[in-house]
Amino acid sequence: xxxxxxxxxxxxxxAVPALPRVLIGMQIARIAQQMVAVAMVLFTLNAFHSPALTxxxxxxxxxxxxxxxxxxxALLDRHGRTWLVIADYLVACLAIVLIGSLSLGGVxxxxxxxxxxxxxxxxxxxxxxxLRSLLPIMVPQHLWERANAMDSNGYVVATLIGPALxxxxxxxxxxxxxLIAIGVLFAIAALVLVRIPDPVTRTATTGRIxxxxxxxLVYALRNPTLRAIGLSISTLNLxxxxxxxxxxxxxxxxxxxxxxxxxxxxxxxxxxxIASAFxxxxxxxxxxxxxxxxxxxxxxxxxxxxxxxxxxAAIAFAMAIGGLLSGPMDIALFTIRQRRTDPAWxxxxxxxxxxxxxxxxxxxxxxxxxxASQSLELAILFGVAAAATAGLVAQLLIPARDD
Numbered sequence: 287x288x289x290x291x292x293x294x295x296x297x298x299x300x301a302v303p304a305l306p307r308v309l310i311g312m313q314i315a316r317i318a319q320q321m322v323a324v325a326m327v328l329f330t331l332n333a334f335h336s337p338a339l340t341x342x343x344x345x346x347x348x349x350x351x352x353x354x355x356x357x358x359x360a361l362l363d364r365h366g367r368t369w370l371v372i373a374d375y376l377v378a379c380l381a382i383v384l385i386g387s388l389s390l391g392g393v394x395x396x397x398x399x400x401x402x403x404x405x406x407x408x409x410x411x412x413x414x415x416x417l418r419s420l421l422p423i424m425v426p427q428h429l430w431e432r433a434n435a436m437d438s439n440g441y442v443v444a445t446l447i448g449p450a451l452x453x454x455x456x457x458x459x460x461x462x463x464x465l466i467a468i469g470v471l472f473a474i475a476a477l478v479l480v481r482i483p484d485p486v487t488r489t490a491t492t493g494r495i496x497x498x499x500x501x502x503l504v505y506a507l508r509n510p511t512l513r514a515i516g517l518s519i520s521t522l523n524l525x526x527x528x529x530x531x532x533x534x535x536x537x538x539x540x541x542x543x544x545x546x547x548x549x550x551x552x553x554x555x556x557x558x559x560i561a562s563a564f565x566x567x568x569x570x571x572x573x574x575x576x577x578x579x580x581x582x583x584x585x586x587x588x589x590x591x592x593x594x595x596x597x598x599a600a601i602a603f604a605m606a607i608g609g610l611l612s613g614p615m616d617i618a619l620f621t622i623r624q625r626r627t628d629p630a631w632x633x634x635x636x637x638x639x640x641x642x643x644x645x646x647x648x649x650x651x652x653x654x655x656x657x658a659s660q661s662l663e664l665a666i667l668f669g670v671a672a673a674a675t676a677g678l679v680a681q682l683l684i685p686a687r688d689d
Contacts, residue, residue, distance in 0.1 A: 294428055294429060294431075294432060295432070296432055296436075298429060298432075299425065299429045299432045299433055299436065302424055302425055302426075302429070304424070304482050304483065305424055305425065307478060307479070307482060308368075308417070308420065308421075308424070308479065308482060309436060309440070310478055311475045311476075311478035311479040311482075312417050312440055312475075313440050313443065313444070314471060314474055314475040314478060315375055315413065315471075315472060315475035316440050316441060316443075316444035316448075317443070317444045317447050317448045317451075317471065318378075318448070318468050318471035318472050318475065319444065319448070320441075320444040320445055320447070320448025320449055320452070320552075321448040321449070321451060321452035321455075321464075321468045321471070322378075322382060322452070322465070322468050323344075323347075323448075323449075323530065324448065324449040324452040324453060324534075324548065324549060324552060325452040325455070325456055325461060325464050325465055325468060326343060326344070326347065326403070326465070327340055327343075327344065327530060327531070327534050328452070328453065328456045328461060328534060328538075328545050328548065329385075329389075329456065329461030329462070329464070329465060330343050330399070331534065331535075331538065332456070332461055333389065333394070333461060334396055336396075337531065337535060337655045337658050337659050338655045338656055338659055339396055339655075340531060340655055341531055341651050341652045341653070341654055341655020341656060342400060342652060342655065343399055343400055343403055344527070344530060344531065344648060344651035344652070344655075345648040345649070345651055345652040346400045346401075346403040346404040346407065346648075347403045347404075347406070347407050347648070348407055348410075348644060348647055348648035348651075349404075349407065349645075349648040349649075350404045350405075350407040350408050351407040351408060351409075351410040351411050351641060351644075352641040352642070352644060352645050352648075354407075354408045354409075354411060355411040355415065355637045355638055355640070355641035355642075356499035356500065356502050356503045356634065356637065356638055357495065357496070357499045358370075358409070358411035358412050358415060358416075358637050359411065359415055359499065359502045359633045359634030359635070359636065359637030359638055360495050360496075360498035360499040360502055360633070360634055361412070361495065361633075362412065362415060362416050362419060362633030362634070362637065363498065363502075363630075363631070363632070363633035363634055364495070364498065366484035367416040367417070367419065367420045367484055367633070368416075368420070368479055368482045368483075368484055370412040370413075370416055371412060371413045371416040371417055371420075371479060372476045372479050372480065373409065373412060374409040374410060374411075374412040374413040374416075375413060375472045375473070375475050375476035375479075376472070376473065376476050377406055377409045378406055378409075378410075378469070378472045379469040379470070379472035379473045379476070380469070381402050381403070381405060381406035381469075382406070382465045382466070382468055382469035382472070383465070383466050383469035383470075384402055385399060385402055385403075385462075385465055386461075386462040386463065386464075386465035386466035386469070387462075387466065389461070389462040389465075390462045390463075411637045411640070411641055414640055414641075415633065415636045415637035415640050415641075416633070418437070418620070418636050418640060419632040419633050419636040419637075420484075420485075421433050421434075421437060422624045422629070422632065423485045423629070423632070424485055430621060430624055431569065431570065431571060431617065431621060434616070434617045434620040434621050434624075435563050435564055435566065435617055437616075437620060438559075438563040438612070438613060438616035438617055438620065439559075439560055439563040439564060441559075441612075441616070442555075442556050442559035442560050442562075442563055442609070442612065442613075443556060443560065444556070445552060445553065445555050445556035445559065445609075446553050446555075446556025446557055446559075446560065447553070447556070448549075448552075449548070449549040449550075449551075449552030449553055450546070450549035450550050450552070450553040451549065452464060452468070452545075452549055453544075453545040453546045453547070453548045453549025453550065454545070454546050454549060455467060456545045457544050457545040457546050498634065499634065501634070502631065502633075502634025502635060502637070502638055503634075503638050505628075505631050505634065505635055505638075506634070506635045506638035506639050506642065507638075509626065509627070509635070510683075510685050511622060511623070511626040511684060511685055512623065512626070512627070512635060512638075512639045512642075513683075514679075514680070514683035514684040514685070515579070515619060515622065515623065515639070515643065515680070515684060516639055516642035516643055516645075517679050517683060518579070518583070518676045518677075518679040518680035518683065518684065519619065519642075519643035519646075519676070520642060520643055520644070520645040520646040521646055521672055521673075521675050521676040521679055522583055522586065522646065522672065522673055522676035522677075523643065523644060523645070523646030523647040523650060524646040524647075524649060524650035524653070524668075524669065524672035524673075524676075525586065525587070525590060525646075525650065525669040525670070525672045525673040525676075526646070526647050526650060527646065527647045527648065527649065527650020527651035527652075527653070527654055528590075528650050528651075528653075528654040528665055528666065528668060528669035528672070529590070529593075529608075529669065530647075530650075530651055530654075531651050531654040531655050531658060531665070532593065532654055532658055532662060532665050532666060532669070533548065533551060533552070533593075533601065534548045535658055535662060536593070536596050536601065536662060537551065537598070537601075540596055540662065541596070541597075541598060543598070547598070551598070551601055551602055551605055552605065554602050554605040554606050554609065555605040555606070555608050555609035555612070556609060557606075557609065558605075558606045558607075558608075558609030558610045559609035559610065559612045559613055561613075562609065562610045562611075562612065562613025562614065563612070563613035563616065563617065564613075565613065566578070566613045566614045566617050569617075571617060571618055571621045571622075572625075573687070574618070575618040575619075575621060575622040575684075576618075576622075576680070576681075576684045576686060578614040578615065578617070578618035579615055579618050579619060579622075579680050579684065580677050580680045580681045580684075581614075581677075582611035582612070582614055582615040583615070583673055583674075583676045583677035583680060584673075584674065584677040585607065585611045586607075586608055586611055586673045587670050587671075587673035587674040587676075587677065588607075589603075589604045589607035589608050589611070590604060590666060590669050590670045590673060591604075591666075591670060592604035592607075593666045593669075594663060594666055594667075596662065619643075622684075623635075623636065623639060627639075646672070650669070650672065653665075653668065654668070654669070
């Protein structure tokens with residue numbers, strides 16, 4: 287046993303039963319998620335020529351899931367995780383294929399686009415929180431940093447591949463065909479996860495789904511660490527929402543470049559994030575999590591200033607800095623949440639925490655669409671202010687240790 291506990295290698299991590307297949311399915315789905323995030327923005331801009339509508343569609347793609355997160359978390363704790371993750375991937379597949387098909391048929395309206403995007407968002411917490419809460423249950427605690435590095439790099443690899451591929455597909459095939467192809471990827475991810483067993487874990491439940499959901503919400507909001515990281519990360523994600531809207535507007539409307547250029551700029555973040563995540567995944571983050579959150583937030587605020595010249599080289603530099611900073615921040619965020627959450631509450635607490643963290647993204651996207659219609663520079667400065675505020679909130683509110 288001592289030698290087993292001493293083995294903190296990635297080889298030991300991949301020896302965990304069923305974990306490689308979970309990681310493969312998760313990676314395929316995350317590439318599809320990154321693709322649809324960019325493809326939906328490009329599709330809406332091309333089809334309806336409205337930054338404000340694009341912001342609303344992005345908002346609808348995220349906000350309903352935030353409302354549904356407590357119930358999703360209760361379902362995950364009570365009924366297992368893998369089959370609920372599969373269910374969300376199938377809903378995403380059907381919704382995206384439906385949007386593409388309606389567009390090809392010439393009957394897609396702005397209202398219908400927003401409605402379908404909002405419906406698909408409702409089940410999204412099942413996969414995002416389901417997989418995130420599954421990893422610390424499947425993986426021994428001494429390998430959590432390694433697992434979190436793989437988790438973080440899953441997003442990084444998806445950022446590297448997904449946006450560039452989505453931009454290429456939209457430019458060559460058109461937005462509707464690109465969305466249908468992305469829907470197929472979600473179906474493949476669901477197929478990979480079929481028949482993966484759920485680990486047995488202790489669960490605190492009342493037997494009533496709504497009461498379980500309420501108690502999960504209360505648990506997360508009363509947990510000092512989860513509450514603090516929710517306030518800080520959601521504020522930071524206002525900046526993420528700004529970037530998602532502003533970058534395509536600069537490239538397409540101001541610089542008159544193609545959709546491929548949009549995808550490649552997002553991919554720059556992935557290139558620089560891969561080495562960062564693996565490097566910081568080798569560290570023991572105990573006692574260092576707060577510093578690993580605060581400093582990257584401040585750095586991200588600085589990086590967004592390079593959007594102001596409205597030039598591709600400066601934006602690429604900003605995205606590279608963002609990628610480098612994502613490694614330590616992601617690993618610290620995942621690990622501190624795992625260490626300071628009771629395993630019996632992980633499904634509910636993770637669902638509430640993750641979507642509390644995500645709250646700023648759809649709001650930032652909606653605001654960015656409205657502000658950028660008047661001034662791109664003002665939208666960028668809003669993102670800078672949000673990231674700087676996030677770092678201050680994290681410094682002031684995140685407890686130094688678990689009490």
